[in-house]
Amino acid sequence: MTSLQDKVAEVARAYAPHEHRPLSGYLAAMGGLGVLAASLAAAARISGRPVPERPAVADVALVSIATHKLSRLIAKDAVTSPLRAPFTRYAEPAGAAELNEEVRDSGSSVKHGIGELVTCPFCLAVWVATGLTGGLVLAPRLTRLVATALTATAVSDFLQMAYSMAKEKAE
Template sequence: MTNLQARAAEMARAYAPHEHRPLDGYVVAMGAFGALATALAAAAKITGRPAPHRPALADVALVSIATHKLSRLIAKDAVTSPLRAPFTRYTEPAGAAELNEEVRDEGSTVRHGLGELLTCPFCLAVWVSTGLTGGLVLAPRLTRLAATALTATAVSDFLQMAYDIAKRKAEGGD
């Protein structure tokens, strides 16, 4: 273990003496997010595409719903479980094609921190919204098209759930 790793481990123990907190994993994730944001800003500058002074309300609504859907798709969907598998362990179904998974404790704290990120739709939302917002600057037509598909899927999900609830009520279920 290097001196830097030893100091990081000691800081984590001092921060949370009764619980494992993968602080260096979080630092890696924050660094990656900073790199993403910097890359998007650099790409906008290089291509000469300015950020809007005020994003259109329609774009904010579109990106908001698309962010919700893509974040849940990455963090919870059964089909995307191979992306999370190196960092998580399956625990049980969570209903409506979603899974509950626990973050793997073995291995590195970076793996643990990334596992926490990949299983948390709330945490992923910042990454997804940053990517979609950057896409609105760099490739607005393609981003709006992708966001429209994600938004339509999110609306469909809610309609499917509403239909299921209405059907159960009509059949006398709870």
């Protein structure tokens, strides 16, 4: 009898015979996201917190901008590089206090998949948005406060870049 891991490896070889694709790592990440979503749903149900029928437009805007900022902060910020270090290797600066990193070739599909996840702000966004959206149900005041700080930081980033561009143009 073949193990599930062997079957996943066989599917991965058939899927991408000329390139390593860590499908079992991706499955683990998808499972983790499912656990996060199910845990948030269970916590909402157990706590008796009402789930809004339709989120407020202001909350969607706030969570959207906060998701953008927190995803980039986790995936690209120099200060958060210790969180990514077990899964990545520094490659080069990416400008504006951001880094480019490469996923480590550790031989583990799960570590590789995590490395891809934590270096990709687009990939992280679904996790962050899920967490912040769950937070709006479970702890709305705290979540809005945190999201406000992240949103203010994102707006500040754009203003800093606009200021730098205007200053360069004026010189």
